Amino acid sequence: MFVCLKLNFKTYNFTIKEEEGNALIFDIIRKKYVRLTPEEWVRQHFIHYLNQDLGVPNGLISVERSIRYNGKTKRFDICVSDSNGKMTLLVECKAPQVKLTKDTLMQAGIYQKVLNVNFIAISNGIQHLFMKLEKEATAPLQLSELPHFREWI
Numbered sequence: 001m002f003v004c005l006k007l008n009f010k011t012y013n014f015t016i017k018e019e020e021g022n023a024l025i026f027d028i029i030r031k032k033y034v035r036l037t038p039e040e041w042v043r044q045h046f047i048h049y050l051n052q053d054l055g056v057p058n059g060l061i062s063v064e065r066s067i068r069y070n071g072k073t074k075r076f077d078i079c080v081s082d083s084n085g086k087m088t089l090l091v092e093c094k095a096p097q098v099k100l101t102k103d104t105l106m107q108a109g110i111y112q113k114v115l116n117v118n119f120i121a122i123s124n125g126i127q128h129l130f131m132k133l134e135k136e137a138t139a140p141l142q143l144s145e146l147p148h149f150r151e152w153i
Contacts, residue, residue, distance in 0.1 A: 005096055007125035012048040029063045038095035042125035043077055046091055055149040056080050067114045076111045087115040088152050094124040
């Protein structure tokens with residue numbers, strides 16, 4: 001059974017069950033149970049953070065979707081679009097024991113090139129990095145936190 005580590009998020013209510021020796025967690029976006037891995041634990045916390053704390057409607061959140069980059073298929077963890085369908089935030093999640101490195105930033109950067117988002121968040125559940133990408137800026141602006149959803153649009 002998966003041990004649910006305390007992460008650097010507030011406490012959210014999750015529906016967790018065990019089936020055939022596997023812990024499963026209900027994903028409110030995909031509307032199904034998914035295998036509860038350390039990375040999924042972080043992803044589910046971030047989904048609830050987006051919805052409950054930042055006011056992002058569930059219908060604007062996409063989870064684990066495929067994109068194409070240089071002829072290869074990649075999968076992002078979470079992406080949020082605005083009410084017009086433009087992708088605005090990309091979230092890359094890692095398991096708590098995985099350090100956030102330049103490679104993690106590079107991975108998010110590849111997804112950003114395809115999705116052209118305004119915000120990037122990277123989290124291992126313990127450490128969170130938030131960045132805003134300005135059209136005129138030469139480098140992303142690091143933020144201490146993400147703004148409420150109504151400020152993105």
